[in-house]
Amino acid sequence: MSVADLATARRLLAAQPFSVLLGARLVTFGDGAATLELDIRDDLRQQNGFVHGGVLGYAADNALTFAAGAVVGSRLLTAGFTIDYLRPADGSVLRAHAQVVRAGRIRVACRCDLYSVDGGGEQTLCAVAQGTAITVGAAAEAGEQGI
Structure with a gap:
């Protein structure tokens, strides 16, 4: 199933109890990107x-996976990610x-x-991350193979 629009992606985010707890919101979604x-x-x-x-790790993880979902659909899991903290995060909003x-x-x-x-x-870059998401069917196959 492809995630076609911002409204659908926002519904998926709202279905994540931890995201609701943090008060996360999806402000852009589509064309292989998400904010x-x-x-x-x-x-x-x-x-x-x-x-x-x-909190920065959570934001990176979810933004990475939503960006991936904008290309291949919503049936994804994070396969892994790394994050580098560049400077302390402060201010009023965290944007990933x-x-x-x-x-x-x-x-x-x-x-x-x-x-x-x-x-x-005014934005201040505080961290960078890179990661991969894997389709749910591929994740199940990888688990069966012991990967």
């Missing part, structure tokens, strides 16, 4: 006052913008830039 945002709240910060790295790098039939490679956005709308 996920969430408001930076005090309960998402670590002990030094910056956004916790796990992901773009497909290469889409195969089974595996889709993507990259994601994560920005903290201040009250005036």
Whole structure:
């Protein structure tokens, strides 16, 4: 099944209880890209006052997979991703913008830039991630083969 539009993708995001807990929203979707945002709240910060790295990891993971879904459909799982933290995230909004790098039939490679956005709308790059998503049927086959 192909995810055809932003409204459908938003319904899929809303079906993820953890995404609802964080208050994540999908602001763009399509043409091999997706942008996920969430408001930076005090309960998402670590002990030094910056956004916790796990929140950035969540945003990268979901944005990468939604970007992949914009190309191959909604039956995907994250196969893996890496993230590099460039500077502490602070501000009022966390924005994760992901773009497909290469889409195969089974595996889709993507990259994601994560920005903290201040009250005036200025973005600061705080992390970069890259990862792959795999179609659900391929994931099941890989599990049967012990991969």
